[in-house]
């Protein structure tokens with residue numbers, strides 16, 4: 002759409018050598034994307050090299066705070082794009098066509114944010130778009146990300162903070178199913194025990210947001226008010 006500026010992909014990655022190259026390739030194949038920026042943060046498995054070989058610009062954060070939120074912020078700060086496609090490096094089955102589909106609602110002026118949800122089969126796919134979205138695959142305009150106060154940048158809570166800006170602004174969101182897309186879970190990556198511990202730590206940090214003076218539950222209702230599900 003005329004008047005819409007460039008879209009860059011920002012892909013946070015820590016120890017994702019198994020999948021990062023395929024996801025960079027999908028991102029580079031997206032017709033709407035200008036550049037693919039991988040933010041590598043403390044990886045010990047060659048993630049940065051794999052991303053570079055696949056054609057990404059790689060930012061390596063030395064001595065960073067080690068958090069997904071800070072990795073995304075570093076990618077945004079390194080780019081002058083008007084909007085970002087955030088794409089996790091651990092997706093499986095992701096293609097350029099899925100990402101084209103996530104760009105369109107913003108390019109066509111139908112949505113401020115679009116989110117892609119994984120394919121969990123017919124039953125869950127009908128319900129999931131109506132749940133509070135935590136998915137990492139989303140198109141977010143620069144101004145939305147920059148509206149998050151720096152002191153609120155923290156780990157896996159970043160998606161909730163993005164949702165908060167969208168809901169408080171009563172902005173429209175489009176949710177799209179990404180057929181055939183899933184991801185490597187923490188259990189796949191870390192094994193059963195360590196994976197369960199890391200997953201629990203992530204959900205604890207998310208639950209801690211629901212407290213007086215922080216995320217208001219009614220922001221979820223406001224978000225739903227602006228939601229369109231595309232199939």
Ligand SMILES: Nc1nc2c(ncn2[C@@H]2O[C@H](COP(=O)(O)OP(=O)(O)OP(=O)(O)O)[C@@H](O)[C@H]2O)c(=O)[nH]1
Nearest residue numbers: 013014015040042067068069072089090091186187
């Ligand atoms: N650079 C960087 N990337 C990170 C950091 N933490 C997570 N990531 C990346 O962010 C993406 C999402 O992280 P995951 O740990 O898979 O979290 P998730 O997908 O929300 O949760 P699961 O459902 O458990 O997979 C992946 O590409 C990670 O490699 C970090 O501290 N630094």
Ligand SMILES: [Mg+2]
Nearest residue numbers: 089091184185
């Ligand atoms: Mg993941």
